[in-house]
Amino acid sequence: MIRTKKSDPMTNVGDLKAMKENIKRLFSYMATYRYRLSCAIILMIGFSIAMGILPTLMGTATDIITGKGSLEQLQYVLIFFILDAAALWVCGHFSQRLLSDISQDALYTLRNDLFTHMQTLSLGFFDRQPIGELMSRLSNDTDVIDQFFSNGIQQVLQSVTTVIILTIIMIIIDPFLTLLVYLAVIGLLWISTTIARISGPAFDNMQEELGELNGYAEERLAGQKISIAYQQEESTAKGFLSISEHVARIGAKAEFVALSSVPATTIMANLQMILLLVVGGAMIIDGDIQLGELVAFLGLSSSISTPLSQIFSEYALIMNAIAGASRVFRILDEKPAVADGENAIPMPTISGDVIFDHVDFAYVPGRTVLKDNTFHANPGQIFGLCGPTGAGKSTIINILTRYYDIMSGSIQVDNVRIDSVKQDSLRAQIAQVLQEPFLFSGTIMDNLRYAREDATDEECVDAAKQAGAYEFIMAQPEGFDTFLMDGGANLSQGQRQMLTIARAMVAHPRLLILDEATSNVDTRTEKLIQNGLLHLQEGKTSFIIAHRLSTIRHADCILVINEGEIVERGTHNELMKKKGFYFNLYMSQFRGKLSAVTGVS
The missing domain is CATH 3.40.50.300 (P-loop containing nucleotide triphosphate hydrolases)
Known part of the structure; x- marks a missing residue:
């Protein structure tokens, strides 16, 4: 099988500028629900403050014990700890609940925008795009964005908020020790930037290849009858396996590079802890700080390491979502080749x-x-x-x-x-009857009314009679309410064609286009269809x-x-x-x- 690399007019997703733009556009879908989002952010700030208080209570308890404080003081610390833990749970639970609802609403809007925008594009767009690839963008790409909205974005927002709040608390306690902590953080940022430049293109490439894989599968499944007729089942399976293996290799590379951030984060977190223990211990010996301050600082630095680790553990998910978003936004940015004029x-x-x-x-x-x-x-x-x-x-x-x-x-x-x-x-004033009749999943009545939504049942029944379709429709189990399978597969070719003629009649067209509407049916059915076409052509300009x-x-x-x-x-x-x-x-x-x-x- 010959494989070709498709050109991509958009800046590669590994480019930081393109990444920022895609992230900004993704967040804009959440920003639509600004009031709920504001409440969620306030709760996340409350969660972060409550998390920052816990290590300081540990430091206070340490100073009380080492300074031979009273039992009553420890009891007060315990009461504050219980209240803080309660606040931590309330803020965490309700912020995540709000974000979860916002995420699903944002995804709903994005998916609807994508499908609705596709309906506005000109026929030339669909000539250039295999249906399998478009389905991949509606399914695969929105699925990875769904995972980002449902899981990744919640973790990232909460983690970023926590890091900011805890940093402020640490600066208040001791600016110098805060600087030591951020030496490790700078190392993490450098690692993440390097990984972004490597894994970004890999994830983008993986999403492109997934689109090709879906396109291949959709085409071959649609032509399964031909594959069986020409004994190409094995060849088709091999072709799918070849593309699938390629996708798996690219995916493995992307995941490996992205997940390499996890051990890097662990190493930097341990390095950070060692620096604090050595430098902090020296400061205690010199009398610059109390033991309780160091204990609080160790707890705060550990609390910062956890959200940083969460951010980087979601790295693969984020990069995958950005790659999917770039493909979705590419369609949303597509302009119709044929557009109405301003004065139309x-x-x-x-x-x-x-x-x-x-x-x-x-x-x-x-x-x-x-x-x-x-x-x-x-x-x-x-x-x-x-x-x-x-x-x-x-x-x-x-x-x-x-x-x-x-x-x-x-x-x-x-x-x-x-x-x-x-x-x-x-x-709206032109009806077409094509050589290959196409019907949608739904009832026969739904398919007839597809030509004109405000058509009455009587108009649809009358059109079916003129098209010669009434008798076979009434012979169906549910008559006009009979449900048709995809493409009208439970009807014969001639029956499907008579329904498309009836559908064209329902439209009340002024111009009529017929594309060899009887070429694929038997002689008897052709006569029935020709009679229907004569009724349809009456008084209309026909091509x-x-x-x-x-x-x-x-x-x-x-x-x-x-x-x-x-x-x-x-x-x-x-x-x-x-x-x-x-x-x-x-x-x-x-x-x-x-x-x-x-x-x-």
């Missing part, structure tokens, strides 16, 4: 007059697909589009529906340029993409397209009389059918 107006109700005026188009700059296309379809006319594979038939439909913007020329519907109106208002030329013999005008240009146009009889490109195309299909019947080539 709703498309008025159209009669179906369509004009292409010297239209040029290219999917990729420099590679023109349509060249100087000009034609005029009057309201109610049926236009057939035919030509070799890749000639540009579907492209004409894609730009008529404004899935893509043209390079030059103009497209007008009822003398209104389609780039001057809102896309939704244009597409029919034809692979079998017999389906457009009745068209008012046939456009013959080759290499992006309209090379012939006219009715079937007119084109047959010319004996040109269309004639040869039609006769090649006719001879093919004749050979199939007679057995003579």
Whole structure:
């Protein structure tokens, strides 16, 4: 299997500037809930203060014992200890509870933003992105962010707050000993920065490879029937294993580098303790401090080491979340290639007059697909589009529906340029019946109403009758309330196609696009579908993409397209009389059918 490295337009996540930006954007989702977050921070400060009081009480108790204080004084220390422990539990419990709720709300908002933004992107975006990778960003990437929000961010916020509060307390007790503690902290910061530069790219690479793995799995599972038909199950499994092993190696490297911070933290914490004992012991001998102060300081420094260790123990989780966030934000920063203009107006109700005026188009700059296309379809006319594979038939439909913007020329519907109106208002008046019918999981009624949410049950039933689908629907266990599996897998191909025709009728379109809607069904079902299509076409301007030329013999005008240009146009009889490109195309299909019947080539 050939593996290619995908380019990434974004700054590598290992770059500290990019990391800070991603972290800032992640926190902005939590900052939305500022009041609850403020309460959580106040409780965390209370928790940190309570934690800082514990070592000072130990130091006080030590001074009372070594200074031969009274039992009553120790009792007061014990009472303060109990009250402090209670405050510690209350602040810790409720701050974590608040943060947990905020984290889930933030993740909910982020996930909704991501999916909603995807719905605004142009078709060209989905042409460039494998569905498996998009699913990876909605699942894998949001999952690692979920872990960060649910666990990592709580630990990090509490740990940072604790370090700040305890540092202030230590400075108050003894600035010099505080300096010794932070010699070790500086060492930890240097280690963390080094690890970030190494593990950051590894985690980013791992998330990219996971996206490729998901894309491979999604594609192969969708084509499982083909894999079985061509005995490619073993090859498919090997391909998955190859990518999976690559992901595992990258993941192991990323985790190893990130987790190496844990033993480094332990070493620096022990070094810090040794420095305090040696220097603090010397200061006690010299009479500069009391034993109780050193005991309190040892407790405080130990309390600082714990949150620092927690921060670095979450390092792998944080780096993974940043890598996932960079991929999510990359989609959120994506702009629609086709956008409504500032002065775009709703498309008025159209009669179906369509004009292409010297239209040029290219999917990729420099590679023109349509060249100087000009034609005029009057309201109610049926236009057939035919030509070799890749000639540009579907492209004409894609730009008529404004899935893509043209390079030059103009497209007008009822003398209104389609780039001057809102896309939704244009597409709401266009219905499409494609060669491969697609249905969603849900009831039959839900699928019919998908075309127009405010359609009544009566309108949906009437559309089903006109499309010839009513009888087979009523033969289903629950009639119109029958639940369809993914893609309508519990229906035949012909039944699915009749439902898509009924769905198009529910939309009440003014323009109709048919992409060889009967090519994959048997003769009997084709007749039923053709009857439904005749009902659907009544009074509408229709464009029919034809692979079998017999389906457009009745068209008012046939456009013959080759290499992006309209090379012939006219009715079937007119084109047959010319004996040109269309004639040869039609006769090649006719001879093919004749050979199939007679057995003579």
